[in-house]
Amino acid sequence: MNTRRNVVPAGTAVGAALPELTNCPDCGAPAEITRRDVLESTDGPVEHVGVRCVQRHIFLMPTFLLDRLPQSQR
């Protein structure tokens, strides 16, 4: 039923129905992607994601910024 096209940065796992995880842009803690929305911009539609980290920081930002975050801090 989900026919939305997702713009997925290279290197990102696709096809998972599980909550997507990333790192908080602010504190670097584990963060959950809570929503995806395509917003219009001057360069055309840009997919944005809502991110909420375990410290309750909440962000709405373009997906390409996610790809620039450090994905694993071990």
Ligand SMILES: [Zn+2]
């Ligand atoms: Zn945070």
